[in-house]
Every structure is written in C-alpha cells, then in structure tokens.
Amino acid sequence: MADVMRPEKLDMSNDTSSLGSPELLHVLAVDDSIVDRKFIERLLRVSSCKVTVVDSTTRALQYLGLDGNHSSVGFEDLKINLIMTDYSMPGMTGYELMKKIKESSAFREIPVVIMSSENILPRIDRCLEEGAEDFLLKPVKLADVKRLRDSLLKADEMSFKNIMHKRELQANDIYSQLKRAKI
C-alpha cells in the first residue's frame, strides 16, 4: 500500500517570484549626470530598492550583456526588476536603449521607465508607444519612485499568487487522481 502524499507534502518550490531577494526590487538606473545619479540612487535606496547605477547606455548594455561581446551565458541569473533611464544622453539615447532592451529575449519583460527634464509631448508619446512603463519628468519625485515600486511589487505579488494557486490546483488534481487510482 503506497503512501499517497498529500498536496502539502509535495515539493512546491518557493522560488516562483521574480524578485531577486525577498521584497527587494533591483533597479538599474542610467544617467550621464553625476548629480542626477546621486539623486536617483538616494531616491531608490530610501524606497528600499537595491540599486545599480551606470553613467551611460554603453555601460548599461555591458551590464546586461547586450553589448554584443557576450553570449547570454551568465546573465540569466541577473535579476533586474526595473530599469530607469535618462532620455538625453550622449551617444545612444535612453529611448534607443529601451528599444535594445525590448529586442532582447532575456530582458524584454523588464519594465523600462524614461526620465527627462524636458516636457516634450511627442517625445513622451513615442516612448510610451515603444513600450515604456512610464515617463517621469525631472526632477523625479520620491512619490513617483514609491508609486513605481508599489505597482511592481503588486504585479509581482499577483503573479506569485497566480503561480501558487495554479500549483495548488495541479497538486490537488494529482492527489485526487492518485486517490482514485488506489480504489
């Protein structure tokens, strides 16, 4: 008489959340202004986020392994929950960076927020159309960052809950199948 495992005893992995470490969002911030970098880093830390700041789109692409010098090996473990980039930067703009990110299979799901000190409607429209999660006018407010963080945590929580619910249903299904098979 085999021992039928009850659903709770089945191995249900806890690592279904996309959060790298519990409750801490990891944000990649890109800005060529040293003052703005210091500022956004502080805003994010105060909002309890883990922060990586880089000073150019080139470095951002390097960090993500999208600069053509790497295969995708080693970057699958890189857990980024949000990318915030300045729009106007020398070389490649934040908009172009976002397009590169959206083209990559590894990172296209990561929300990208564009920041700019200029309130130019066509620019904002273009960014949002291309898939920007949000467009923030500089100087960025702490309230903006908190709002972003909360909506991301909520989205993660929802998808986590959905996954756990699904697994529960599957486990219950298996359990009842096994039970029936025993009869």
Added chain:
Amino acid sequence: MQRQVALIKQSLFDQGYLDDQFIELEELQDDANPNFVEEVAALYFKDSPRLINSIDQALERGSFDFNRLDSYMHHIGASKVKTECTMFREYCRVGNAEGCLRSFQQLKKEHAILRKKLDHYFQLARQAGPKEAARRSK
C-alpha cells in the same frame, strides 16, 4: 544660531536661489545620511564649472554649434541659474549668438553667487548642528 540658519534658508527661497527641489532633497536626509543635500550641492559645484568652462571655450573660439552648447547647458540648471539656462537654451534653439553670449554672462554671475550663498549656508548649518539644519523651515 539655528534660527539664523532658518532665516538664511528662507531668504534663499525668497530670492529664488532655492526652490522646492531643495526641500525634496532635505526629505531624503536621515540619521544615516545627514549631509545628503550638502553632498549633492558639492557634486553640482564640482560638475557644473566643467560645463561652464566648455561653453566658455566654445564661445571664445566663436564656435556657435548650438546643439552642442545646448547639451552642455542641459545639466547646469539650478533654480535662478535655471532661468538663465532656459534663456540660453532658447537662444540656442533660434540660433541667436548674441543672446547666447549675454545670457551666458548672466548665468556665470548667478552660478558664482549661488555657490557663495550655499557655501555660507552649509557652513552655518554645520555649525548649528546637522539635525537642525535638516528640519524644514515653513
């Protein structure tokens, strides 16, 4: 002393040298980071002179590459200095060389004044005790 600090801060606001952004910065200060505002100001005055120099050199050469001038000016904006920045960038946009020169001279003046005033303010604030300086004057 603390009241003096508060008064100076208020007058900086009244004269347009500081705006709400300063308050936002102060709200990011805490016990672990009591001097954040001063650090940001220090960074700004380390970074902006470099940009001002670039513009100076370009204008001296008689080089009116308005796009480039505009991109230098992009990062210099800080309250009263910002007004001059905006005017400079507007002159760039319409290709008005004389306007650029004029507003740039004014900007350099405002930048120097702002620096002096903030240096003085932060010095006093440090003497008065960091925690008091971080408190907002309303």
